[in-house]
Amino acid sequence: MTVFVSYSSADDDAVTALVADLQMARHTVWLDRNLKGGQAWWAAILENIRGCSVFVFALSENSLTSKPCRAEASYAQALGIPVLPVQIGEVGSYRSNPIFATQVIDYRQKTSAAGIALIGAVNDLAARPGQLPDPLPAPPPIPYEYLLLLGKAIEGTEVIAPAEQVAILTQLRQAIQDEHDPGVRSDVQKLLLALRNRSDTTYPTVRDIDAIVGVDKVRQTKPKDATASARLITKPPRADDTRIRAGYANRGSPILQTTISALLIVPTLPLYLFASEPTSMWSSWASYLPVDLYCIAVVGFWARFPNRRWAAVTFAIGGLFLDRGFVALGYLARDAGADKAEWFLRASYLALPLFVVAWGIARRQHPLWLLGLIPAIAVAALDAWVSSETSVNIGLGWWLLDITTFVAGCLFCWGFERLAISLRAQGTRDAGVAKPAPR
Secondary structure, eight states, X not given: OEEEEEOOGGGHHHHHHHHHHHHHTTOEEEOGGGOOTTOOHHHHHXXXXXXXXXXXXXXXXXXXXXXXXXXXXXXXXXXXXXXXXXXXXXOSOSSSSGGGGSOOEEOSSOOHHHHHHHHHHHHHHHHSOOOOOSSOOOOOOOTTHHHHHHHHHHHSSSOOOHHHXXXXXXXXXXXXXXXXXXXXXXXXXXXXXXXXXXXXXXXXXXHHHHHHHOHHHHHHXXXXXXXXXXXXXXXXXXXXXXXXXXXXXXXXXXXHHHHHHHHHHTTHHHHHHHTTSOSSHHHHHHHTHHHHHHHHHHHHHTOSOHHHHXXXXXXXXXXXXXXXXXXXXXXXXXXXXXXXXXXXXHHGGGHHHHHHHHHHHHHOOSGGGGGGHHHHHHHHHHHHHHHHHSSOOSTHHHHHHHHHHHHXXXXXXXXXXXXXXXXXXXXXXXXXXXXXXXX
């Protein structure tokens, strides 16, 4: 004969004493402490409910408000298994739960009379013949399954897109409002802090999490990696600082961002037109700086993640030095009459993929954006060929080619990332093997 004990973890000490007394009476007792690592915890609990002779409900206010305990008791009643409420703690009301339709054994005081009543009730219920219904009733869903799925997503290694972050945050905020179990609320706060400490979490999400859990809670957390640590706010942000941080992550709709990016090109046009009739080779060299500075400005201004901003700008500055450096070497080689001067000038086009890499570091989230570099490099090579082998070799032609190459490379990276995120969104997520939900 097996006795299943349903309990709240908040009553752990009282349950330990109850289980010890049942075992002293030579009853086999099962409770979820017996679960082994790797087991699907809810399936194991339901299986042991179906296999028990008596279902003991460790009655207290904690167990009455516990979703897993209520689900276990309802399932036992649906199976027709004898349910024995054993009161081990205080209860606010004896009329608000169907469990009180059954005679309750008061075991708050471990007297000999209480022990005799407990063992006698267990033996009487176990002696009643019973058989599981056929077909079996539908099993109850996993308690807090949505938290298990959210935890899997937050603690996973896959990138969480900004829209997904908003959806996760909405569910966790609702859980804070709806759940009253202290253990569940604690787990929700841990998930919020884990989401906050991810390296891909945007600043609007960070700001909202700080407002929910409070800055003091944030200070107590230790991020898992140095990237998250660099982004951890250790003091309450000023109002203007919060606005700036949020602005980095999302400065408006894609249409607005594209429009502003296009307008940033306009100041570079007069200098490129000036290059169509250069007064000297070096004035021409200097006149092409604006496109490099434009790429640096776009990367720095539109960075989605501030902690990546400086790395991205550093790559872009490297592109500037590579571009202008090779051009300078080409001009010097040409002055010296070297045969390979054109090779230096062509090599300067390697800077354009570097600008695209900087854009990817600043904006992209899924690692598959790197595949966009393959067509980006191909476009840069085509740009170099067109500039050197055709009549489009100065002024507005180069300006258009360079800008188009940079924009095309960014679009390629964006397209591969969107494809990867779309494919992932079509996949299904399951709860898998998870730890028991808090009781």
